[in-house]
Amino acid sequence: MGWETDHAPRQDELDGCVTCGLCLPHCPTFRLTGSESASPRGRLAAMAAVAAGTAEVDERFEEVMGLCLQCRACEPVCPSVVPFGRAMEGARAEIAVQLPTRRRKLRAWLLGRVLPSRTAVRVASMLAAFAQRLRLHKLPIRLLSRIGGLRRLPLGGPSRAGESRTAAGERVGTAALLIGCVQDAWFGSVNEAAMELLTAAGYDVSAPSGQSCCGALAAHDGAAAATERLAATNVAAFANYDVVVATAAGCSAHLAGYGEWASGGEELADRARDITVVVAEAIADGRLPRLPPRAISVAMQDPCHLRHAQNVVGETREIVSAAGYEPVEIDDKGLCCGAAGAYVLSQPKTSDELGLHKANQVRASEATIVASANPGCEMQLRFHLGDRYDVRHPIELYAEACRGFS
């Protein structure tokens, strides 16, 4: 009964909810079901019931929490500023401890050990690359079918770990690049673009080799011990840089919450930025160029962890227009695309419904290029949009445009 861990939802977080219900229409799972039990207010009520001792961390509690995408769309609209994402990570941590299934232990191991291991991810992506070439994603197996959402993978490729480059032109500071777990192996060109743009913008850039996966996926799954270990590793690895830059929205959002997971985490959080913020700033300052317009539209997809968790919206549009494209809006409600990290695999039905919805919005926009600043969203979009569409990180679009110009 009650909570058992230090990460559990805290009473002041739960008391913050005045049950006004203003978050409901912004929650994708409430929109799909119309059910309070699938809404932010309902989930907080369930946590409050456990805290009050009138409910237990049982299977139904797990279901209610498990359907949450952790998209945090409920946060910026909450007039009472309830830190929902934090409370939900706490609830997941409780579930992991109180309902320890073998599956969850396996996941904790995957997210805490395998994903952060560069060798393991390389091996896995090599296997995936073979699978792509053998067209195994056409088989009716969910995990394999998702390979269809990946870019065409190289059979091998360099990791950027340990690399460093010096600033071109006037130096403004030092930047460390969080290369990420899958980002490094599967989206190398995004990290490459980041390094190019950061140096061009006046940063000495390194990708310190002591770093690891940021731990966002582990935290979302309630694997608290792994999350703490990964956060501590990164706090040490990123100690001496002016800014710490992440190229995936999910990672930058997680870094912003490091205060919860490691001592010194708060200090790192203060220096952490999403790449889109740094690049947009450099464009605004004139450290990076604005290229002449060409009449090609790009559909803007906002990763939840940029739009909702970090209030970063204008920056991605700035970058895409500076690259010469015309940004077009696809979704004023900001509903999640359904990727949500491991959610694609854990909640296939909801994930597919949201993915299809998002894909239809893109199709309606008539753009065939989509800008998305998060690898999970990119895979989901590619999977649901098919081959006729190209989904790219906004800084990749911008870096390519710059290359073509110099």
Added chain:
Amino acid sequence: MTLAADLRLVLGADRVLDHPLDLQIYAKDAGVTPGTVAAVVFPETTQEVAAVVRIAVVHEVPIVARGAGTGLSGGAVPTRPGLVVALTRLNQIWEVDEAAHTAWVGPGVINLELSQHTTPLGLHYAPDPSSQSACTIGGNVGTNAGGPHCLAEGSTVSHILAVELVTAGGDVLLLGGAAPDPIGLDLVGVVVGSEGTMGLVTKVLVKLTENAPEVRTLLLAFPTIEAAAETVSSVVAGGIVPAALELMDRPMIEAVENFKSCGFPLDAAAVLIAEVAGHPAAVEAEAQLVADAGAAAGATEIRIAATAAERDLIWLGRKSAFGAVAYAAPDYYLHDTVVPRTRLVEAMSGIYEIGERYGISMLNVFHAGDGNLHPLVAFDAKEPGMLEKVRAAADEMVKLSIEVGGALSGEHGIGLEKRDLMGEMFSAVDLDAQARLRDAFDPIGILNPDKVLPEGSRCFDFGLVANLDPESAA
């Protein structure tokens, strides 16, 4: 068979909830008093609603309709183990008649989304409760919701032409019609504001309003509440009816600014938000009139929103007010009374006095234009005795409003939380008439029982006016 099993036969397993956790989740709306839930269902058609009602009748379980659950008086929460019928999935916009300016919509349609849907036609749905981004048309019908712009446009009841209703017997009725003045009794008026006690609304024919060609929003800051209230009186006395006139006091301004910087001056004792709408020339003149009235009353700042974004920000601030109070304390109790505009200042100082005497912290925001007060008490329900203290203060505030010639509830409904104050407003005969009207729709008393009318409303409960009641006289 159990209630839940019968319901599952009709709706399938997915659309019936009865796990204890779900029942706790559904035990509250946006008010403070929790209820008890037996099961929750999610019908998707009128026929399913009717089927669900019939099952509840067989099991003799009270039926409570629920929209978004943003109601502030416990209306959507059963007092005894009851069936909550969530109408959120009846959310189709069936038909918009551009020429007639009407639309048939499901009760689960979200208020703001209806207006967004009709924006391309230059139309909107006028009643705009501050909760409009979340609350449903069905809930608005249930509570006869008002909002800032109801000052000029009238509350929900003025915008509902017809409703489809499932009665306690499981029959489907169509009340009202597209004609502006349908013949027969005005039964739509009876259903609007009945808080789910007359039937479950499954379709609504709403009136749509043309968007004003020009809108001007002003933000005025004052050194005292009285100066702000005086401005309200002189604006209205000056013969203009602004589209909206909203007043917020300093604690409320602080709470809102803590959520989002909306540009409200933190050093003012009160701000007044005024909006005028209509033809450009008239708007210009009226905005000037409001500004002049403010200046005469001693406004320290008068700002006119220059862009749509500035206007939206002012309204975002106003509409976040109730939610933003957690900044002051975890729970809130919101009052809802109407006082004559001429006695606004008097009522306000009386209310502040009551708050002080009970030692409770208060924030104020209200529709000043029509004298609809929303003093809000922020408190922590976990503090022993606090809820009782807050309720006692609440009762005094309501009594005070009635004393100065006002009424209970402008718009949030009576529900459970204000039910026992009905006797302050209505005589035994009045209450009896209301109870009998209700019985005509729901003879078995199964629809949202214990709500709106206090126990003993039917005169034969007392045997007081037995001669008025043929049955008990016999």
